Amino acid sequence: MEYIPDDQKQAGLTQEPWGLVIGELDQAEETGRDVSALRATLSGIDPDDESRLLELYEQILALPAPPDWPYFESSDLSDITAALPDAAPASAPTELDDRMLGAWTGRVIGNMMGKPFEIGPTRTSIRSYLEALGRYPLTGYVPFPDGSDRGQLGMWGYESVTEGRIDGAIRDDDVDYTVLGLHLLETYGVGYTTRDVAFEWLSRFPAYQVFTAERNAYQNLIREVPLVDVGEYRNPFREWIGALIRADVFGYIYAGRNREAALAAYEDARLSHRANGVYGEMWAAALVSSAFTATTPEQSIVDSLAHVPSESRLAEEIRTVLETYRTGATWETALDELAARHPRMSWVHTINNAGALTAAILWGEGDFARTVGLAVGAGLDTDSIGATAGSWAGAFVGHSGLPSSLVEPLRDSYRSGVFGIGDVRISDLSARTVDLARAIAH
Amino acid sequence: MEYIDEFERRFGISQEPFGLALNELQQAAESGHDVSAERERFAELDYTDEPALLELYEALPRTPPQTSPFFEASALVDILAVLPPPSRRAPDPQRLADRIRGAWHGRVVGNMLGKPVELGWDREQTERYLRSQGALPLTDYIPIPDVSVTALHASGFLLDSVVPYAAVSRGRIDGGVRDDDIDYTILGLHLVETYGPAYRTFDVAYEWLHRLPLYQTYTAERAAYNNLVREVPLDEVGEHRNPFREWIGALIRADVFGYVRPGDPRAAATMAYNDAVLSHRANGIYGAMWAAALISSAFVADSPDDALALSLAQIPPTSRLAAEIETVRADHRAGLSWEESIRGIDERHPGMSWVHTINNAGALTAALLWGDGDFTRTVGLAVLAGLDTDSIGATAGSWAGAFVGYDAIERHWVEPLHGRTRSALFGFDDVDLDDLAARTHRLVRTDRD
Numbered sequence: 001m002e003y004i005p006d007d008q009k010q011a012g013l014t015q016e017p018w019g020l021v022i023g024e025l026d027q028a029e030e031t032g033r034d035v036s037a038l039r040a041t042l043s044g045i046d047p048d049d050e051s052r053l054l055e056l057y058e059q060i061l062a063l064p065a066p067p068d069w070p071y072f073e074s075s076d077l078s079d080i081t082a083a084l085p086d087a088a089p090a091s092a093p094t095e096l097d098d099r100m101l102g103a104w105t106g107r108v109i110g111n112m113m114g115k116p117f118e119i120g121p122t123r124t125s126i127r128s129y130l131e132a133l134g135r136y137p138l139t140g141y142v143p144f145p146d147g148s149d150r151g152q153l154g155m156w157g158y159e160s161v162t163e164g165r166i167d168g169a170i171r172d173d174d175v176d177y178t179v180l181g182l183h184l185l186e187t188y189g190v191g192y193t194t195r196d197v198a199f200e201w202l203s204r205f206p207a208y209q210v211f212t213a214e215r216n217a218y219q220n221l222i223r224e225v226p227l228v229d230v231g232e233y234r235n236p237f238r239e240w241i242g243a244l245i246r247a248d249v250f251g252y253i254y255a256g257r258n259r260e261a262a263l264a265a266y267e268d269a270r271l272s273h274r275a276n277g278v279y280g281e282m283w284a285a286a287l288v289s290s291a292f293t294a295t296t297p298e299q300s301i302v303d304s305l306a307h308v309p310s311e312s313r314l315a316e317e318i319r320t321v322l323e324t325y326r327t328g329a330t331w332e333t334a335l336d337e338l339a340a341r342h343p344r345m346s347w348v349h350t351i352n353n354a355g356a357l358t359a360a361i362l363w364g365e366g367d368f369a370r371t372v373g374l375a376v377g378a379g380l381d382t383d384s385i386g387a388t389a390g391s392w393a394g395a396f397v398g399h400s401g402l403p404s405s406l407v408e409p410l411r412d413s414y415r416s417g418v419f420g421i422g423d424v425r426i427s428d429l430s431a432r433t434v435d436l437a438r439a440i441a442h
Numbered sequence: 443m444e445y446i447d448e449f450e451r452r453f454g455i456s457q458e459p460f461g462l463a464l465n466e467l468q469q470a471a472e473s474g475h476d477v478s479a480e481r482e483r484f485a486e487l488d489y490t491d492e493p494a495l496l497e498l499y500e501a502l503p504r505t506p507p508q509t510s511p512f513f514e515a516s517a518l519v520d521i522l523a524v525l526p527p528p529s530r531r532a533p534d535p536q537r538l539a540d541r542i543r544g545a546w547h548g549r550v551v552g553n554m555l556g557k558p559v560e561l562g563w564d565r566e567q568t569e570r571y572l573r574s575q576g577a578l579p580l581t582d583y584i585p586i587p588d589v590s591v592t593a594l595h596a597s598g599f600l601l602d603s604v605v606p607y608a609a610v611s612r613g614r615i616d617g618g619v620r621d622d623d624i625d626y627t628i629l630g631l632h633l634v635e636t637y638g639p640a641y642r643t644f645d646v647a648y649e650w651l652h653r654l655p656l657y658q659t660y661t662a663e664r665a666a667y668n669n670l671v672r673e674v675p676l677d678e679v680g681e682h683r684n685p686f687r688e689w690i691g692a693l694i695r696a697d698v699f700g701y702v703r704p705g706d707p708r709a710a711a712t713m714a715y716n717d718a719v720l721s722h723r724a725n726g727i728y729g730a731m732w733a734a735a736l737i738s739s740a741f742v743a744d745s746p747d748d749a750l751a752l753s754l755a756q757i758p759p760t761s762r763l764a765a766e767i768e769t770v771r772a773d774h775r776a777g778l779s780w781e782e783s784i785r786g787i788d789e790r791h792p793g794m795s796w797v798h799t800i801n802n803a804g805a806l807t808a809a810l811l812w813g814d815g816d817f818t819r820t821v822g823l824a825v826l827a828g829l830d831t832d833s834i835g836a837t838a839g840s841w842a843g844a845f846v847g848y849d850a851i852e853r854h855w856v857e858p859l860h861g862r863t864r865s866a867l868f869g870f871d872d873v874d875l876d877d878l879a880a881r882t883h884r885l886v887r888t889d890r891d
Binding site: 001002003004005195198199202203204205206207208209218219221222223224227415417419420422423 | 644651653671868871
């Protein structure tokens with residue numbers, strides 16, 4: 001029994017037997033297993049009957065993969081690299097300093113724009129909330145005029161994150177991982193290992209400040225699960241978005257060198273993730289890297305696809321959104337279709353969020369505020385893909401292209417929750433990253 | 443295999459088989475068992491011989507021998523049953539705020555004073571170094587004139603990768619640096635604020651898992667944290683694979699319970715119990731209860747010995763801990779010098795870890811008695827004892843700060859703190875000491891619960 005309150009147990013986001021079963025049922029279904037019989041079994045089990053739940057969990061894991069499954073699902077680096085399409089040659093970005101500061105600042109802005117809608121609100125509820133205020137689509141921090149209904153926002157609420165109430169950026173795990181990633185690369189170099197990542201997590205994050213796949217990995221480390229199994233042992237969240245949110249820094253240091261960015265993310269991703277969870281981080285690294293050199297959003301998406309196994313479910317999702325865009329459909333249509341493709345998928349899964357992020361970049365048309373606003377407006381993992389969209393768009397337009405109304409409230413300050421790092425200046429993070437990027441390039 | 447580095451594994455302060463066998467052997471010997479045969483077997487093993495080490499560990503006795511003359515129980519009812527009737531004194535309400543402020547600042551001062559010589563330094567080396575710097579008697583922070591790595595290493599400050607020597611040296615201090623001793627005091631305040639004085643051991647566990655990175659906890663706390671994640675039942679977390687259960691970790695968490703129950707040492711000691719029992723047993727628990735009571739007594743005592751007498755009434759009188767404290771008091775009464783008394787501690791406890799509760803409690807007692815109620819002298823002696831310098835430095839500073847009050851602490855101690863300290867506690871990275879003191883004051887209750 002984990003030392004968490006009952007409501008957390010019931011939410012099923014832990015390694016408790018209940019969380020394992022419901023998470024692994026969805027995971028099995030998404031990977032082509034027929035789980036109808038086992039779902040029926042679950043309905044006959046008392047949620048407190050842990051031994052029966054664990055037995056069921058083992059049965060789910062034992063379901064055979066469908067013989068005709070068309071998708072690539074390997075997590076092995078050599079398999080992945082063998083499955084990647086040929087990529088366009090790397091190119092060097094112009095105005096690296098300005099783009100880097102744009103990327104870091106954009107990441108923080110995107111995270112803050114998404115935070116009021118994290119956990120709870122949906123695409124529909126976000127739209128009606130903003131329309132009632134005459135502010136749809138979102139192009140700035142979320143407005144929350146006096147007297148607004150707090151219940152329309154997510155779990156975080158409005159303090160410190162809504163328009164007019166921001167005084168420096170507050171802590172969030174999305175940005176914390178970027179800060180930690182920079183520290184990791186500075187300390188261990190680009191040849192860092194998964195074990196280094198493990199050591200840094202255990203040294204700098206409390207167990208209960210990491211979530212889903214990361215929490216499971218953290219706990220598995222303490223339980224002395226061998227490192228190669230940490231990402232999959234009792235981890236039904238291994239294809240959720242946790243690894244993707246850690247990717248941006250690898251795109252920063254390999255700005256314009258998309259393939260290297262993707263490969264650099266692998267050792268980090270595999271600590272806690274598998275298959276599309278890993279591809280998601282590699283993809284986001286390449287995507288952010290490509291923002292430094294791409295001429296259009298569409299070009300960046302096309303470039304990024306060269307760093308995802310083409311037969312993967314993730315690649316298919318991104319391609320589908322790209323094709324929808326090319327038909328001239330609206331963003332709403334693309335998001336309706338996305339929702340219809342993944343009716344049961346967790347709102348923090350890699351695949352649906354990657355689709356929504358792709359849509360934000362394409363329909364954002366290179367405009368910073370619009371790109372981030374669409375990522376948030378998708379109503380999935382609002383602050384996480386808001387952050388990645390902000391990173392992407394900030395690198396694309398550069399710091400000089402960011403709206404000052406979004407930049408100024410940050411006061412160049414981020415209060416990290418990473419032990420030993422604490423309060424940081426965003427400009428310092430950027431300067432350190434530029435130093436690293438230049439050192440690697442030489 | 444834990445994900446710690448090789449250095450730490452060799453060091454034997456983890457739950458790895460080597461650490462378990464090494465320290466449980468010592469624990470068994472200290473509680474009265476003859477383990478000479480097992481020690482011989484252990485001497486033949488390398489730290490990598492894990493199955494053999496585990497086998498040795500598993501075969502060791504975990505409880506004191508039947509013939510032990512000492513009280514060793516860990517259940518609160520058993521402990522309370524052997525204590526004398528409680529007594530209280532009302533603290534002077536006019537002085538309370540100043541004393542609480544003094545306790546918090548004193549705690550950070552004592553901690554910072556001890557930090558340069560915490561790891562790897564013994565009493566003789568510290569004395570030699572300080573003499574070479576003209577810094578004896580120790581009346582200010584430890585001087586380190588040149589903090590370049592070469593100069594640090596040449597002076598014996600070898601652990602520059604883990605100790606921020608510059609930030610804790612005389613003339614360079616700018617606020618309190620992060621240290622686990624201070625982390626736990628802040629966490630204790632948060633705990634009592636959030637869950638009330640009747641907080642549960644589960645609440646402590648939950649807060650640790652939420653606010654402390656695993657590798658910022660050490661020995662018994664690390665073992666307990668690991669055990670929590672490994673889903674060991676809560677009532678066994680403090681003893682399962684935990685040969686550090688009588689080390690000083692619980693004692694260093696106790697001060698805040700004294701702050702919020704000034705003049706009521708029984709209430710302070712009892713409040714410390716649910717915290718201590720998460721990670722400690724027997725004298726590890728009594729140590730926390732004693733320190734809470736000692737700090738509580740500082741708010742009302744007439745003298746250091748008066749505070750010690752009050753605090754001794756809150757721990758089992760026939761425990762090894764009580765015997766140690768009484769022995770040091772007797773040394774003082776007999777007119778021994780501080781040096782003689784400290785040498786006696788060494789002689790009584792050969793082989794005891796330098797971070798054990800009992801020897802450190804003896805050294806802390808000596809610092810209070812020979813410190814004679816003077817803040818500077820008290821924190822200096824706690825550090826000069828050369829055991830867990832920064833931890834008992836912190837407790838001594840807490841005690842003396844409460845005893846004399848903030849306004850009476852010499853300015854050269856508190857000014858460099860600039861009213862702030864850092865911590866590793868999630869959500870409390872950089873905190874204002876006066877804010878902590880004010881919050882503490884609001885929790886004070888001098889009436890019986």
